[in-house]
Amino acid sequence: MAYMHIGKDFVPPDVTGKVTGRIKYAEDYTREGMVYARLLTSPIPHARVLEIDAAEALAMDGVYGILTADEVYPDGEPQSTGLKILTNHPTLVGEPILALAAVDEKTAETAIAAINVTFERLPFVLDPLDSLREGGPNAFVDGNTFGRQGFTEAKWSSDQVASFRAGNAPAEDAPTTGPIPTFAYGDLEAGFAAAADGFVYEGSFTTAGYPHHSMEPRSAMAYWEDGKLYLHGTSQSLTALANDMAGIIGVAKEDLVFINAATGGGFGQRARAGSIPSMAIPAKMSQKLNRPVMMRITREEEFTIGGARQGFQGWIKVGFRPDGVMSACDIFVVSDNGGKGGGADAFSAADCISILYQTEAVRFRGASVATNTAHRGAQRGPGQNQIAPIISPIMDAAADALGMSRLDIRVVNSAQTGDVGGPQRQPLTSAYMPEALQQAANDFDWEGRQSRRRQRNGSKVTGLGIGQGYHNAGRSGMDGIVMMGADGRLKIHNGVGNLGTYSYASTSRAAAEALKMPWESCDIITGRTDYHLPITSPQDGSNSIFTNTRTCYGAAMDMLAKMKEIAAQGLGGEPADYDISDERVHRIADGGIGMSYAEVAQRAMELGGKFTGEAELPEELAEWTQIAASRLAGTGFMGIYHDPAHSNNPPGFTVTCTEIELDLETGKYEILDMVSIGECGTVMHPQGLKNQLVGGAVWGIGLSALERHLYDPQNGLPASTGYWQSKVPTYLDTPARIETGWVDLPDPENPVGARGIGEPTQGSVSAALTAAISDALDGHIFGAAPITTDMIINHVAGTQEDAVALAQNNFRG
Amino acid sequence: MQPVNPQLTRRRFIKGVIASGAVAGTTSLWYAANGQSRPAGAVERMIRLNVNGQDRTVDVAPQETLASTLRYKLGLTGTKLGCNRGECGACTVLVDDVPTYGCSVLTHSMKDGRIETVEGLEAPDGTLHPVQQGFVDALGPQCGYCTPGQVMAAVGLLRANPNPTRQEARMGMAGNICRCGSYDSYLDGVMRAAEIG
The missing domain is CATH 3.30.365.10 (Aldehyde oxidase/xanthine dehydrogenase, molybdopterin binding domain)
Structure with missing residues (x-):
């Protein structure tokens, strides 16, 4: 269809403001009489506040007042694991206990240092498996999980935990828990029986939880005028977030003016008010003091209240029939739910397998366990993208075992219009994965490059990888x-x-x-x-x-x-x-x-x-x-x-092909070429789509190679407090050029044929990279993301470190 | 491969930081660096800075960083603070044409320098600098928070090397992080700027 605007590039109205520095983020605003709030945060991972003595601080020159959890929650703190505005029951290091406002931040910090908080130390835990073990510590006083039944305690026997940690299948009766603890469809037993003459893979896996690292810290400034609250904040979702933020602050929706012309990166953690309640602190402090209040958040504080992706410790068994069809998948995931609740990443991982590979029978079981670490929440493809780099090398192993090409096995298992997926067997609004695979293969010259697979050049070896990504997208x-x-x-x-x-x-x-x-x-x-x-x-x-x-x-x-x-x-x-x-x-x-x-x-x-x-x-x-x-x-x-509700699932799909050169002596690899193809219906804005594809690619490189979040196991202190300790990909970690393209076929359930695309590229790129690493190492499957240089060197050296199942806890170095 | 402009290396930056003693690597130093109050016994000084071609007289605390002075004293909020500890490059400005992390140099050490921020690039008639126009043409920015730093790094790069290869541009821009991952589009913008510059 010939469109006037759709599918054509344009200059978004805020771009000029971004290149000139004129567009304003929350911290760029100022207001006459503005004072500055700083936070006193928990220095220990799990505690109860017994007493706060702020008399000396409040007597200091330039100090205007403090705000405590008792003030923001006069009826008591909410009985949930979610982030609170302030709390007397911290469950992670860095959780805000109180805020203090002063004439400037230095005065505020000096005054905070004079506040005496008496804590009762409580047991803490960093590894979900340690908490799952009977007698192991719990992250919360009332248990280690939270669901519709409130707080509960999930425990396995010591033997069950030891066996799972060693990489064995969980017991059939292994307790499950979490937001969505289990689902199944199809005949799993028949699926694996059909794979008996094909290929069956079984093994453990880990994926890392790591911070969002938005470039803009979540600073906020607030003031009240004529009964209205003016809140300069940061958000991915302007009205959706403001709608809920009004409730968190306790102001009528019509009396909240949320000002958010630009946000310095979202990635999931700034989509909903519940994941960024800290913005209520300057609002409430301003109300109390009747002054404008600015609360700047530091990079270090972003690590603790900024949220993180859930980490997985899992086990998976996948069966392929002789014709390459994925006939069965049995997956069990222990999710690290952090200290403030989390999401359903593990469910989404299994759902992704079901949709992306059209698996005939799937059983998902999971245990979502709290730890006294950073709070968890949605992060770019939560679940879908963690599992993508795990599955892709398994697909390749199946292809090799069955004598198929690695492209063909993906085509055989790909989603098409009319297909269904997930536990509800929900129809897809449309799907063109075969077209996306073929376009990626053509643009990359996948077949032509096959002769380069595993070629040696001194200490370097070439690996080729192809990966797929999926996220529901509408x-x-x-x-x-x-x-x-x-x-x-x-x-x-x-x-x-x-x-x-x-x-x-x-x-x-x-x-x-x-x-x-x-x-x-x-x-x-x-x-x-x-x-x-x-x-x-x-x-x-x-x-x-x-x-x-x-x-x-x-x-x-x-x-x-x-x-x-x-x-x-x-x-x-x-x-x-x-x-x-x-x-x-x-x-x-x-x-x-x-x-x-x-x-x-x-x-x-x-x-x-x-x-x-x-x-x-x-x-x-x-x-x-x-x-x-x-x-x-x-x-x-x-x-x-x-807009009335629609019932089907609009998918976003991507396919990535890559070629790497891996140095067997250093464990490092260089990405020589990369092509990513989007399958997201009609293209609305080619430059914007390209940016999502290349941006997702950079995130995929981080997921598969670099990003993790370390904690001191003795004291529960975050060891990652800056970019250099929790590295995000830089210009030099990414290829000088990432080629992109798109299928551009319309979706029938959207008036202009469009679907979304933000998440999946991270999955397809990370999947392509772990597949390429595996290819370069003669098909070795690490069962992990990230795959670090140490792991590669250890494998090449023949040490068993990388193969010790689940030894690399999500949060250990 | 050698960086395009040896002046731009991270090593040079780190050496400069060590010399200035101004790394705001801890929370307490961060607030001190913001120059919001004077330490007991210290003497604040009115100093003259050359910013975007204009001499500006400003009251600067001894421990104050250039980024803080620009943002909070001179109102030049285009310079962003992403980490305030010399890791991300969002606060990059030019000092005598050299990309410099504004969070990691003392303002007092800038008295003899020619400072340029993102606000100083646009022509009086509103014409964008070639780097700004290149970034618009290539849709370089995503969230935009790192963009002013990326712009200034690119301007510094192109002054030292007006016609870089893409690989040289990649090396020259390597001190600036973009969490949105827009590196490919920023490099497109740098190459476009070299064309139209």
Whole structure:
């Protein structure tokens, strides 16, 4: 289909502000009379606060006051494992106990040093398996897991834990626990029986938990004015986060003005208010002191309250029939849930296997166990991306054993339109994985490079890898608003966060497309909630493109229908007799009879009622959108839409091919070439898609090679407090060029055919890299991510270190 | 491979940091470095800095870093603080054309230097600097937080080597982290800037 905007590059309106430094992040704001808050955080991994003596601090010059957990939770702290604003029951080092505000940060720090907090030390644990063992310590006073039943204690026998740690299959009756502890479909026994003449792999695996490392620390500034709270914060999801943040702070939604023009990186941890409650501290401190309060967060503090990915210690058994079909997968994952709860990463890992490889029978079991380490939450492909680098070398081993090409075994098991996946056997909205595989293979010359596999050049050996990534990539049930004034310009109210994907802009283009509006005649209204923005889904899980093109398009179509109605009223005929072009509504039969958009908008404002949002609003609008719409009502011509829920699963897929040269003497490898192909429906914004593909690739390199988070096992202290101790990939860790491409076939359940893509590339790149490493090492399967240089050297040297199952705990060096 | 411009190496930066004694590597030093209050007995001084071609007189504490002075005294918030400990490069500015981590040099040591920040690149008529335009054309930024530092590193690189190869550009930009992983697009932007510069 020939589109006016979709599939075309444009300059997002905030780019100039980014290259000139003019765009403002939370810490860039200042306010007259502003004071500075600092945090007193827990120095020990698990404790109870018995007494706080702040008398000396409060008597110091320049100190304005403190804020404690008792003040922010007068009815007691919430009975959950989630992050609190402040707490008297810290379960990790660095958890905020109290905040102090002073004339400047140095004074605040000096005063905090004078506060005497009496702690009762409590047992702590860093390794989920240590906590699972009967008699082992628990991360919480009331247990080591938290679910619908509240706190519970999950324990295995010492023998069960020892056997699992040694890499053996968990017992059939091994207790499971967690948000989604188990699922199964298909006939697992029959699946493995069918694989008896094919290939069966069984082994343990580990993946690391590691920090999000957004470049912008989660600083925030707040002040109150005329009963309203103005909060300058950081967020991936503008209205979705503000909607929930109001509840955390305890302010009415209509009285919160959340200001967030730009966010310095999200990656999952800034999508929802519950994962960033620290922003409530300056808000509440400001309320208490009646002064603007800035709270800057340091890089070191980002490690403790900034969240981390869950780490896995797992066991997997995978069966392939002689024709290469993955007939059965049995997987058990012990997830490190950290000190403040976490997510369902392990479930998502198993779900990913089911969808990505169309596995005929899957059994997933898991135990999600708390530890006194950084809090866990969604991080780019939570679960899907941890498992991708584990599975890919297994696929290759199966291909080699069955005499298939490594490309073919993936084609045999790939998802296509009409397929289903996951425990609910949910249909995919569309899927073109075979096309993506073939495009990647062609662009990379996969077949032509096969002769280079395992070629030696001195101490260096060449490895080829191919990997796949998946994440569900779309939601529904959200709202859209567009407005037009007498100037005829289209104002697209967009509540999507601005975290660098430019999806706030690219989804807005669906509205411009629907109204055939020149982009120069459009304004995106975003950046602060008093611009009256509709509710959106949290901007995580690759969903924004699918979700918010539906809402923007829907709102524009509502405006279009109203335009035709107004034209018919004024010019005669029926609405169906009219079409649009060149910013005019005109008769289909006679283009000379019509009204300009500006004239239509003027007429709409004269008519009022439904045309200006003063009547007949969709009943299903979220409360947040109702507030926004009520404030916009009567101010212009309004198009408004509630997107009904859809039922199928819109997938985002990627395929990556890579060639590496691995030095057997140093364990280091260089990525010589990399090609990543996206399969995400119709492409909205090629440059934006390219950025997601290359950005995800860099994350994949970190996942498979570099990133981890270390703790001192004796005292539970984080050993990673800076970038240099928890390395993210740099220019020199990544290829000088990453080639990208896309399939660009439309999805039928999106009005412009689009699906999301943010997460999967990390999975496909990490999968391709672990496959390439395995290839270079004659098919050796490490069963781990990251695969560090030490592990490679040890393997080459013939030591058994890398093969000691589960010895590399997620959080040990 | 040797870096394109030996002035740009991380080693040179680290040596400079050691010489200045200004690494704000701990929390307490971080606040001291922000120059918000004077230590007992210390004498604050009004000093003159040349920033973006203008002489600016500013009250600078002895332990204050250049990034803090720029952000909190002169209002030049384009210079970002990502780590405040010389690891990420978000605070990169040019001092006498050399990319320098603003968080890791004392402002007092800059009195004789010619300081350039991201705010000083745009022409008075609003025309973007070639590096800025190159980054726009290539959609280099994602979240944008590291972008001012990336821009200044690229400007420094291109002054030293106006026509770098992609590999040379990669080496020259290596002191700046981008957590969004936009390195490929930033390199596209640097190469584009070299074309239009």
